[in-house]
Amino acid sequence: MRAFAHLLDRLSFTPSRNAKLVLVRDYLREAPDPERGWALAALTGALSFSAAKPAFIRKAMEERCDPELFRLSYDYVGDLAETVALIWPARHGANREPDFSEVIEALRIASRGQVQSLLEGWLDALNANERWALLKLVTGGLRVGVSARLAKQAAADMGGVDVSEVEEVWHTQSPPYEDLFAWLEKRSEKPSRDAPGRFRPVMLAQAVDEEADFAKLDPADYAAEWKWDGIRVQAVSERGIKRLYTRTADDISHTFPDVLDGMTFEGVIDGELLVMRDGRVAPFGDLQQRLNRKTTDAKLMANYPASIRAYDLLLDGTDDLRQMPFRQRRARLENFVAKARSPRIDLSALQPFDNWEELRALRARPPAGDPQSAEGLMLKRWDSIYEAGRPKGPWFKWKRDPFLIDAVLMYAQRGHGKRSSFYSDYTFGVWREDEEGKRTLTPVGKAYFGFTDEELRQIDKFVRDNTVERFGPVRSVRADKDFGLVMEIAFEGLQRSTRHKSGVAMRFPRINRLRWDKPAREADELRTLEKMLERA
């Protein structure tokens, strides 16, 4: 349990992705089988135990600690599992310290009644860090900032292979992944990927560089289609097995039973998952209501009906199409979608065009209907095979220009890791009139990237020189009509929000430019944002 607890502890305090990869990679290298496999399963969300509930832990605690001392401690620490982990009186010699595999294997077969006494015995034998890790494990959700994708990347790093290779075999493997590790350690052959229902590594697009790329590219070589504002999915229906994967190979089938029912085909579709009403795409916010949930219910499915807009075909029956050019795959796809006759699947239409200028105009003013809510355009070479990863050349994304506003810096917060000595997270606001007709700033968003290191240094200095108040790691900065730092903020979309005082929430806000030259009073008004709501 010690090594796994140490790993979780380090991960929970480590902000940088690269450092997390090192921590997980080294752990997977050093821990023995089957422990590391169970750990990988825990990190990728493939393990869950329903038998332990926080209420039980609290009750067990009360039998061991004076309630008043517990109350004072809980008040101080603020987190139940952590308080229990810290305060639980160790009973030396009560039990042998269990190893991690033992804990997992016992939890997998234990009944609800057994879990409690098992847990108590383990808590008695573990140290504070290990107790914390155990409680996180059994109460669900490790929440140490590690995605399934990151864990797979770390496994790939451990074996010196590309992550797409791990993803390709991932769904043929199950915890504790002994075959996977044997392959990564070159002790055996790569596990067979020929398992029905498995994930195929996806092909990604490069962002187009308008100046450099269009001069070299021939429009006749490319097909264009709209870049839909949902999430990329791979819909697999193969020999009776149906699965819906995200582009990072997370299996989200259980969250979308309605879509799974509509997968009346034999093959693998690459497409966009969208909430659709009456054949029209609903805003991304509607789809968000369905994402990141463990389960779903009838009401949610009725209010936010999801379906797939197909744009590529990887497998048709038993034919693997990935080595065919896009032109042929596209023709097969059109037939395939027509034949499936599913209300949950439609075809992403191609957008005809003759030259780049024409396409540029379409992108700036999309035609009526769904293209209006698209994120931009996709360009795909007619002769491109379906190649995993992000090859340069065959596929491009050409995003719509972002929305821009000028806002005033109001608060700044210290960053993490590399940026811990910098004020690098910024809350900015725009002007609005309050009830008495006075113009005040109201916060509309937060951004922490988009600037260069040099600009970061300048903003950091500005924050330190113009601090009005400090609350822990946050400083409020002078911002009024006569003084303030104006930042040009770029963002991808805007939604109404009841959680924000301003009533709007931005998607992907970032600092586009610093407007040292612009007086604070000339920054934008909330009204301007409200008007953008219609366009977004």
Add this chain to the structure above:
Amino acid sequence: MIKPETLLCPSPAGLYCPPGDFYVDPVRPVARAVITHGHSDHARSGHGAVLATAETLAIMEARYGAGFAGQTQVLPYGQPIQHKDVEIVLQPAGHILGSAQAVVRWKDCKIVVSGDYKRRRDPTCPAFVPVPCDVFVSEATFGLPVFRHPDDREEIAKLLRSVAQFPGRTHLVGAYALGKAQRIICLLREAGYGDTIYIHGALQRLNDLYESFGVELGPLAPATTERKKDFEGAIVVAPPSAVADRWARRFPDPVAAFASGWMRVRARARQRGVELPLVISDHADWDELTTTIKEVKPGELWITHGEEDALLRWAQLEDVKARALSLVGYDDEEEV
């Protein structure tokens, strides 16, 4: 027995001894003071006369300059002296170099003012000596049962493992300049770390002072090299405030570590942006506090500062007569 308050009583300037006419760790200038240890909230400048260990007097001189008090008197550990009718003995407190408990006796009453203390081994100072007494005056900085400091060797191992795992990064260890910094350096040496340890300028004088009292710190160098690359894989020790400051920018991709008992609580570590919390404290944890009280078996327990509510509750459950003095002016130096 006399009423203990006639021997020692709280006053705005600190704990006052009427029969001896002196204070223990006064928070403002007084005529006569007994000083338990050199941390600035306990050892202030401007007193008429100061009685303390040689180490504590040296620390005060290093921090405040030669004229920090009208006159000074050295009292080695364990040697009683008589002042008016009061007997004063200093006994090791195990907190930092020179730290002492002040044991005062008058008529049939003995009071131990423990100052700040800890019970675990510390290579930079002698271990705490428990003295049975009528009144035990204790701190309660970590007076909650959630504070149980782990073995400091495990914490140091965590640091060294991280150094090995991230050879391109600088490990920047925030440690209070007096006591904690030197203890961390000693613990690293005990763990077999022989490389040069880089130090922030604020530690220089105190490191020299520790070495002059025989605490060996091994190869040290100022953290001022021009080239960033020189700090790859290095350990740098600095006061906590410097770690999150602009000063830290000279290092390549630093790992912010912080050695403090507060690091036991995750939210505290997160608030400060600490990436590698090291739970190493110079204060007694909950178990040390409660076992010490059981060991010295005081008739009464007086609590000077810290998380006193939980310790009062514990005393109630254990049938120990206790009161909180709620002395002001002892801030927690680990919070700096």
